[in-house]
Amino acid sequence: MSLLNNAVDSIQVGVEDFDMGDDRRNSSAIRNIFAGVLLLYKEKLCRLSPENDKELLIKKKISPVINENGELEFQGNGHNTVDVQMIKELFKSLKVNVDWQRFNEVNKLRNNLEHYYTEQSPDAVREIVSKSFLLIRDFTVNELEENPVSLFGEECWQSLLNVADVYEKENTECRASLDKIDWKYGIVTSILPQIRCNLCHSSLIFAPYAEDSYPTINLTCRSCDNDFCFDDVVSTCVKDSLYGDYVRSVMDGGESPYDTCPECQGDTYIHEEECCIKCEYTQEYTHCDDCGERMSLEEQYLEGRCGYCEHKWQQIMAE
Numbered sequence: 010m011s012l013l014n015n016a017v018d019s020i021q022v023g024v025e026d027f028d029m030g031d032d033r034r035n036s037s038a039i040r041n042i043f044a045g046v047l048l049l050y051k052e053k054l055c056r057l058s059p060e061n062d063k064e065l066l067i068k069k070k071i072s073p074v075i076n077e078n079g080e081l082e083f084q085g086n087g088h089n090t091v092d093v094q095m096i097k098e099l100f101k102s103l104k105v106n107v108d109w110q111r112f113n114e115v116n117k118l119r120n121n122l123e124h125y126y127t128e129q130s131p132d133a134v135r136e137i138v139s140k141s142f143l144l145i146r147d148f149t150v151n152e153l154e155e156n157p158v159s160l161f162g163e164e165c166w167q168s169l170l171n172v173a174d175v176y177e178k179e180n181t182e183c184r185a186s187l188d189k190i191d192w193k194y195g196i197v198t199s200i201l202p203q204i205r206c207n208l209c210h211s212s213l214i215f216a217p218y219a220e221d222s223y224p225t226i227n228l229t230c231r232s233c234d235n236d237f238c239f240d241d242v243v244s245t246c247v248k249d250s251l252y253g254d255y256v257r258s259v260m261d262g263g264e265s266p267y268d269t270c271p272e273c274q275g276d277t278y279i280h281e282e283e284c285c286i287k288c289e290y291t292q293e294y295t296h297c298d299d300c301g302e303r304m305s306l307e308e309q310y311l312e313g314r315c316g317y318c319e320h321k322w323q324q325i326m327a328e
Contacts, residue, residue, distance in 0.1 A: 016048030021165045035134045042141050050096050115140045132211045132232035139176040142169040189219040194282050200250040206230035207242050243287050244275045
């Protein structure tokens with residue numbers, strides 16, 4: 010059986026599991042659909058492989074060899090096939106287009122679902138199915154040049170369409186409610202796409218009161234009806250949105266985009282905003298009274314002196 014047939018079967022079985030509406034089948038549904046997506050990607054690599062070895066590009070280990078004609082060619086070794094990172098690298102060099110940001114999001118949601126959220130939120134499952142559908146549709150049409158209805162069957166494809174339509178309708182309503190809130194800080198607006206229910210992890214978060222005043226923003230999860238406040242999840246939003254920037258900055262020897270607030274202890278002090286976006290704490294001492302240098306959060310307890318000037322002052326007092 011070809012990789013393409015395996016991919017279709019895997020996605021069809023995943024959709025059938027999802028359509029059963031049984032929470033116990035959610036993990037199986039997501040696992041099969043995600044596996045089907047990866048098989049579609051490997052099918053593309055097979056199609057790009059040379060005629061003499063149509064599975065060359067999906068082999069994890071490829072070695073150069075001299076053939077019987079004395080010509081250099083490449084040969085795949087072993088039974089192990091390429092992993093996600095290798096697929097990304099191959100697609101980049103072969104100019105195969107995939108929305109990797111969406112893929113990474115689906116992969117992260119899938120991992121979270123299997124470990125934490127299977128029973129609590131059917132909408133978390135619906136979100137993964139919906140976003141997987143977009144990956145499947147775009148890749149099938151644009152890269153495999155196949156008709157998705159013919160490939161997956163009308164029943165399977167209609168189920169995927171229905172899930173995507175329902176999820177997108179609710180998601181649009183939720184985002185519209187969030188857009189009505191004055192979030193006060195630009196960075197807060199930018200991290201809102203990462204907001205999720207702190208109980209079931211659903212992204213279908215609704216703001217019922219447009220007149221709420223920041224930072225006291227009441228929120229409701231459309232999936233599990235959990236009521237919570239923005240400050241309950243803001244720290245998680247910051248980490249999910251800015252962690253990549255944090256890693257790159259630290260590796261380059263720069264300043265982290267966020268820090269631990271000395272007032273509320275949340276990882277929500279945003280240097281760009283010069284305040285904590287959770288409790289709105291601002292530095293009492295921004296510059297050293299002695300040398301004029303910018304003071305860090307860690308130096309606030311020195312009450313007006315930077316660490317260097319405080320050290321010099323302590324030396325003078327000790328003499």
